[in-house]
Amino acid sequence: MDIVIIGLLLGGTYALMAMGLQLQYGVARIMNLANGEMLIAGAFGAFWFYLGTKASPLLALLFVIPLAFALNWAIYRVLILPLVRRAKSQGKLEVDSILATFGLSFIFIGIMVAVFGAQYTDYAYLSEPIFIFGERYGLNRVVAFLASAALCTGLYVWLHKTRAGLALRAVSVNPSAAGLVSINVARTSAFAFALGGAVTAAGGVLLSMYLTFDASYGVVFTLKALIIVILGGVGDIRGTIVAAFILGLAETAVATLIDPGLTLAAAYILFMIVLLVRPEGLFGRRTA
Amino acid sequence: MSTMAKTSAGGAGLRITAREARNLLAGALIVVAAGFVPLLFSGYVLQVAISIVMYTAFATSWLLFSGPTNYIALSTAAFFGIGMYVTAAGIDLAPYPVLILASGVAGALLAAVMGLATLRVSGVYFVIFSLGLAELVRQIMTWGQHVFGTMSGLYVTIDRSEPMYYWQLLLLAAVIFLVGWWIGRSRLGFALRIIGNDEVVAVHCGINTARAKVILFVISSTFASIVGALVAPRWGYVEPVVAFNPSLSFQVVIMALLGGTHRLWGPLLGVIPFTLLWELISIEFPDQTTLLLGVCFLLIVYVIPNGITGLVEDALSRRAGHGGPVGDTLSRGAHGVIGSVRTLLQGRKRHNA
Numbered sequence: 084m085d086i087v088i089i090g091l092l093l094g095g096t097y098a099l100m101a102m103g104l105q106l107q108y109g110v111a112r113i114m115n116l117a118n119g120e121m122l123i124a125g126a127f128g129a130f131w132f133y134l135g136t137k138a139s140p141l142l143a144l145l146f147v148i149p150l151a152f153a154l155n156w157a158i159y160r161v162l163i164l165p166l167v168r169r170a171k172s173q174g175k176l177e178v179d180s181i182l183a184t185f186g187l188s189f190i191f192i193g194i195m196v197a198v199f200g201a202q203y204t205d206y207a208y209l210s211e212p213i214f215i216f217g218e219r220y221g222l223n224r225v226v227a228f229l230a231s232a233a234l235c236t237g238l239y240v241w242l243h244k245t246r247a248g249l250a251l252r253a254v255s256v257n258p259s260a261a262g263l264v265s266i267n268v269a270r271t272s273a274f275a276f277a278l279g280g281a282v283t284a285a286g287g288v289l290l291s292m293y294l295t296f297d298a299s300y301g302v303v304f305t306l307k308a309l310i311i312v313i314l315g316g317v318g319d320i321r322g323t324i325v326a327a328f329i330l331g332l333a334e335t336a337v338a339t340l341i342d343p344g345l346t347l348a349a350a351y352i353l354f355m356i357v358l359l360v361r362p363e364g365l366f367g368r369r370t371a
Numbered sequence: 372m373s374t375m376a377k378t379s380a381g382g383a384g385l386r387i388t389a390r391e392a393r394n395l396l397a398g399a400l401i402v403v404a405a406g407f408v409p410l411l412f413s414g415y416v417l418q419v420a421i422s423i424v425m426y427t428a429f430a431t432s433w434l435l436f437s438g439p440t441n442y443i444a445l446s447t448a449a450f451f452g453i454g455m456y457v458t459a460a461g462i463d464l465a466p467y468p469v470l471i472l473a474s475g476v477a478g479a480l481l482a483a484v485m486g487l488a489t490l491r492v493s494g495v496y497f498v499i500f501s502l503g504l505a506e507l508v509r510q511i512m513t514w515g516q517h518v519f520g521t522m523s524g525l526y527v528t529i530d531r532s533e534p535m536y537y538w539q540l541l542l543l544a545a546v547i548f549l550v551g552w553w554i555g556r557s558r559l560g561f562a563l564r565i566i567g568n569d570e571v572v573a574v575h576c577g578i579n580t581a582r583a584k585v586i587l588f589v590i591s592s593t594f595a596s597i598v599g600a601l602v603a604p605r606w607g608y609v610e611p612v613v614a615f616n617p618s619l620s621f622q623v624v625i626m627a628l629l630g631g632t633h634r635l636w637g638p639l640l641g642v643i644p645f646t647l648l649w650e651l652i653s654i655e656f657p658d659q660t661t662l663l664l665g666v667c668f669l670l671i672v673y674v675i676p677n678g679i680t681g682l683v684e685d686a687l688s689r690r691a692g693h694g695g696p697v698g699d700t701l702s703r704g705a706h707g708v709i710g711s712v713r714t715l716l717q718g719r720k721r722h723n724a
Binding site for chain 2 (some may be wrong): 114116165169174175177178179181182183185186187188189190191192194196198218299302303304305307309310313341342344345346347348350351354355357359362
């Protein structure tokens with residue numbers, strides 16, 4: 084029972100982080116290997132805010148989200164767009180963007196080590212217990228889950244009920260056809276990339292409320308987000324949410340039953356199963 | 372007809388042209404010349420020389436797979452760490468040469484599992500899998516040591532002098548070059564170049580793309596594991612955090628890219644300047660190494676996407692007054708095949724429509 088509830092709480096927060104990557108990879112078609120570093124940057128933002136003001140880290144979202152949005156917009160404009168223009172094919176763009184964002188991730192790590200140091204960081208916010216079905220859980224986990232659920236719902240509704248959301252989904256399905264119905268694909272892609280970065284950073288703020296992190300830990304989150312996106316199916320938001328819960332449960336089960344140090348192994352086992360059984364993901368369409 | 376084509380291709384594989392013989396001879400002379408370095412230098416210079424030879428082995432073995440296929444492997448650190456661990460764990464159980472072989476086998480097995488899982492699907496999955504592989508193996512190793520109650524690190528005690536390390540790594544690098552040269556002129560290398568240019572075309576040519584990719588990835592990773600086995604005694608003490616340091620994978624990719632990935636000797640041109648630059652950075656800015664690594668990496672990706680070999684060849688062809696890049700016959704052949712198959716496919720599509 085413990086495992087199920089902690090796993091669901093964790094999965095709910097993972098859903099937000101993976102949605103960020105989904106927007107960047109599913110819509111903007113940029114494989115962003117610096118995604119986890121953006122998450123850690125958000126976590127450091129919350130940490131710094133909490134240390135300075137002692138106010139709820141949730142308030143940090145108010146400045147982390149716009150800042151991350153602006154930063155990711157700038158990254159797309161300055162670093163990614165030249166690659167998009169230079170690329171002769173989708174495959175070449177993929178290789179180039181993998182390399183560029185991989186380099187970028189090291190720049191982020193370097194900056195964060197310089198600013199915040201390389202030690203493990205955490206802070207105690209709402210670390211009082213809350214009882215669900217008679218078992219104790221950290222209140223911070225529950226609050227982070229609720230905040231994540233609220234943001235995910237907002238994002239989902241926005242994507243499905245507004246014109247801008249529709250444009251984003253159209254680009255995700257087929258960029259060249261979206262261009263034909265007078266959607267500005269370049270602008271929409273940049274917007275999706277920036278929004279994805281902001282959502283990921285928000286995920287970082289929420290995860291920082293109960294996880295210990297350090298500057299170089301981003302790659303683990305990049306991997307988890309990637310595995311969630313692939314498991315759920317590229318371009319499918321429902322799939323991402325379901326997959327995030329699956330990963331949260333699997334990870335918590337491994338951490339509780341075997342060893343807390345093996346969480347990545349749980350993610351890899353899921354990844355292997357997907358690759359062997361259903362490479363297009365749970366909700367993905369099989370491409371011809 | 373087809374058997375005739377096959378035998379003639381096989382014959383071409385055995386015959387060595389005058390130009391190739393000259394290149395081989397030049398390569399052998401360079402290796403012999405490089406072999407004199409430990410006799411002339413010692414101390415710091417020899418240390419840097421060992422780094423250069425080690426990274427040459429890494430970057431060239433990386434290139435064997437990632438060069439022709441354009442699949443970026445970010446897993447060098449995982450295989451290097453495996454090699455170190457196999458050596459460290461078995462040091463009291465078996466003689467050292469056996470351990471070197473065992474390291475290669477362990478790396479090959481891991482590469483085969485990873486390759487069979489990811490290389491049948493799309494290239495992105497391979498990159499993602501390789502990105503976290505070092506961290507995954509590190510977690511498993513740490514857990515294993517925890518479960519079996521051993522210490523967090525292992526001692527490797529073999530007496531080897533610095534020149535010996537240098538010669539061992541130099542020999543390995545030479546072997547990697549020979550293997551790379553041989554693959555380049557084999558049917559396998561030809562198949563890989565077609566895959567790198569257009570995978571759909573490769574499938575339509577009747578190439579078993581998954582098999583070709585897995586074989587090459589296994590070869591490439593085996594070499595990285597053997598480097599681990601050769602270097603383990605030099606470090607003396609092996610522990611997970613050091614053995615599976617992800618920045619190694621990063622450095623290898625950056626060096627290969629700096630040199631250029633479309634020539635076998637490309638990485639060598641990247642390794643030498645980058646190792647020297649890296650030594651300088653580590654001494655001058657010891658706290659900003661990660662940041663500067665990232666900056667160097669972006670500069671290479673944006674400013675010299677084809678690496679130093681690309682620059683050199685551009686300059687040469689401009690001086691020679693050629694319109695386009697020279698390109699060897701084999702890659703021209705690959706382009707020809709791809710062109711004609713593409714036309715065929717388009718024709719069929721039109722026909723069906």
